[in-house]
Amino acid sequence: MNAEERYFWDLTGYLIVRGVLSAAEIEEVNRALDFAATKVADTREPTGDSEELAGSPSRWYHGENLLALPHPHCAPFRRMLAHPQVVQRLVQMCGKGVRLDHGPQFNNAVKGTQGLILHGAGQPHRPVVAYHHQNGSSLCNGVTVTWNLADCPAGGGGFACVPASHKSKYAVPAGVRNCADDMGAVVQPEIRAGDILFFMDGAQTHGTHPWRNEHERRSVLFKYAGRTAVRAHMDLVSPEVYWEEQIVDGMTPEELAVMWGPFPGDHDGLHELVCDEDGTVRLAGDAGADGRRPTGGNE
Numbered sequence: 674m675n676a677e678e679r680y681f682w683d684l685t686g687y688l689i690v691r692g693v694l695s696a697a698e699i700e701e702v703n704r705a706l707d708f709a710a711t712k713v714a715d716t717r718e719p720t721g722d723s724e725e726l727a728g729s730p731s732r733w734y735h736g737e738n739l740l741a742l743p744h745p746h747c748a749p750f751r752r753m754l755a756h757p758q759v760v761q762r763l764v765q766m767c768g769k770g771v772r773l774d775h776g777p778q779f780n781n782a783v784k785g786t787q788g789l790i791l792h793g794a795g796q797p798h799r800p801v802v803a804y805h806h807q808n809g810s811s812l813c814n815g816v817t818v819t820w821n822l823a824d825c826p827a828g829g830g831g832f833a834c835v836p837a838s839h840k841s842k843y844a845v846p847a848g849v850r851n852c853a854d855d856m857g858a859v860v861q862p863e864i865r866a867g868d869i870l871f872f873m874d875g876a877q878t879h880g881t882h883p884w885r886n887e888h889e890r891r892s893v894l895f896k897y898a899g900r901t902a903v904r905a906h907m908d909l910v911s912p913e914v915y916w917e918e919q920i921v922d923g924m925t926p927e928e929l930a931v932m933w934g935p936f937p938g939d940h941d942g943l944h945e946l947v948c949d950e951d952g953t954v955r956l957a958g959d960a961g962a963d964g965r966r967p968t969g970g971n972e
């Protein structure tokens with residue numbers, strides 16, 4: 674990432690890198706997406722009851738992971754995963770040891786497909802994906818990289834965001850969130866086939882404008898995280914696995930609660946401790962007598 678890109682990224686919370694894929698590479702990915710498109714399914718997304726975001730259901734790929742498609746279709750997605758144009762920027766954005774947290778996700782909107790209400794930017798505050806800047810370096814633990822295989826003309830729909838909102842200190846007005854009265858704060862940047870988009874997924878207010886183009890949207894989103902962050906719903910690593918068995922043997926439920934591996938969210942408080950006014954430490958949720966979820970360790 675050069676100094677100009679770093680400036681734009683820090684200022685706005687997103688960055689477009691032009692022309693990363695050649696015409697031949699775009700064609701190769703599109704062949705793989707033609708294969709995957711048979712498993713695109715309709716999903717209703719929240720639109721905040723706004724006419725500006727309304728439309729036919731969203732169209733996301735729901736098949737096996739794109740990285741696991743039969744050869745040769747998985748190949749272009751595997752190359753995207755640790756592509757030099759991605760890695761050289763992600764290590765500055767997310768720090769060394771960046772990892773794929775979830776995805777890739779394929780959006781295949783057609784003309785009239787609905788948008789998605791704008792989200793992120795600390796509502797609620799999620800320090801794990803917030804943007805931090807200290808002592809000359811910055812960190813954003815949740816960065817999405819979107820590979821675009823079809824043009825997204827400005828005003829035609831697709832990714833939309835409020836530039837600089839990752840530094841905003843105040844609540845997002847409802848009209849900006851659902852784009853009914855966006856105050857001119859929302860931008861839907863022009864992105865061309867072959868470009869890649871980086872955005873602060875979580876730290877920045879972002880979402881989707883309805884697709885208005887005659888051609889289909891073909892965007893593939895890779896959701897990265899810093900090595901120390903966990904963004905998506907993954908298997909919980911139980912105390913015995915995360916630590917050695919003899920270390921956790923015989924622990925109380927409260928002691929066990931702090932020995933689980935990292936995970937996002939609160940799992941209904943099942944591994945969350947509270948300290949009562951009288952000094953009693955107890956589990957916030959109903960984890961059962963042995964400190965485990967009633968249904969077992971994984972979700």
Ligand SMILES: O=C(O)CCC(=O)C(=O)O
Pocket residue numbers: 780789817819831832833874879880881882892894
């Ligand atoms: O349509 C897009 O690219 C934005 C998707 C989005 O809001 C997200 O991945 O959180």
